[in-house]
Amino acid sequence: MRVSVKLFLFLNIFFLSSSQVYGYKILYAEQFFKLYHVHFNQYPEDVLENIFYLEKALRSDFCNPLNALARIENETEWERYRYLFRMHVNLKLVELYLRLASKYDKKEAYFFNYPWKYLNLESLDKAEKIYEYALxxxxxxxxxxxxxxxxxxxxxxxxxxxxxxNHRIETGELDYERIINSHLERLKRVMRKFQNMDQNTY
Structure with missing residues (x-):
């Protein structure tokens, strides 16, 4: 009895491990978009993962309207759907780049940060480039x-x-340019403070 159970388990494991596992290739914008997900901890590599998926979504073709993320019944709806999709993905990328920039941004230049002055300036330089990319x-x-x-x-x-x-953008209620520019202005002020630091200010 015990031998037959072991044999049964062995055969199951053998055949399961040797059977082929089929996957499918990700080709379409909607498929890449579905890979976007929010992590509990927003580490830079998690943000970069989502940026990769969304940038691939922007560069990919749309799937057949039958598989779209909304019900499409005619060509005009299909046209609006594609505009809205690209708009939304670009907005998500703005949010992700802002989140990534926040990892390198310094809100304030404290006098006790002088020993790491150049590291902070390097970090601020990265943040500035990322903010500009978000624009x-x-x-x-x-x-x-x-x-x-x-x-x-x-x-x-x-x-x-x-x-x-779409409505919020067109009415000016949603304006990331204003938000990003305010971050850049503050960043430049902080950068100047770090640049002016020396042993006398420490």
Whole structure:
């Protein structure tokens, strides 16, 4: 009895491990978008992972309208859907780049940070470049939003949140440029404080 159980388990493990496991290739924008996820701890590598997925989504073709993230019934809905999708992905990329920049940004230059002055300046330089990169995606989001608003009479229920974002951009309620520029202004002030630090200020 015991031998037959062991033999049964061995055969199951053998056949399961030797059987092929099939996967599918990720090709379409929606597939890459579905890989985007929010981590509990927002470490830089987690943010970069999501940036990778969303940038791939922007560079990929859309799937067939049958597999879209909203119900599509005609070509005009399909057009609006694509504008909203690209707008939303660009907005998510702005948020991710802001989150990434915050990992390198210094809110204040304290006198006791002088021993690490050059490390802090290097970190601030990285943050500045990342903030500027976020502005590029904001411009793209605005461009797609301006196209989507031209078809605003079309309502796609499954992606209503994207439509809300579209409305907020067009009314000026959502303005990442203002937010990013305020970060850049503060960053430059902090950078100047670090640059002016010396042994006399420590």
């Amino acid at each position: 590029v995606y904001w411009e793209e989001a605005k461009r797609e939003s301006s196209k989507a608003i031209m078809l605003s009479w079309i309502h796609l229920e499954e992606i209503q949140y994207w439509e809300d974002e």
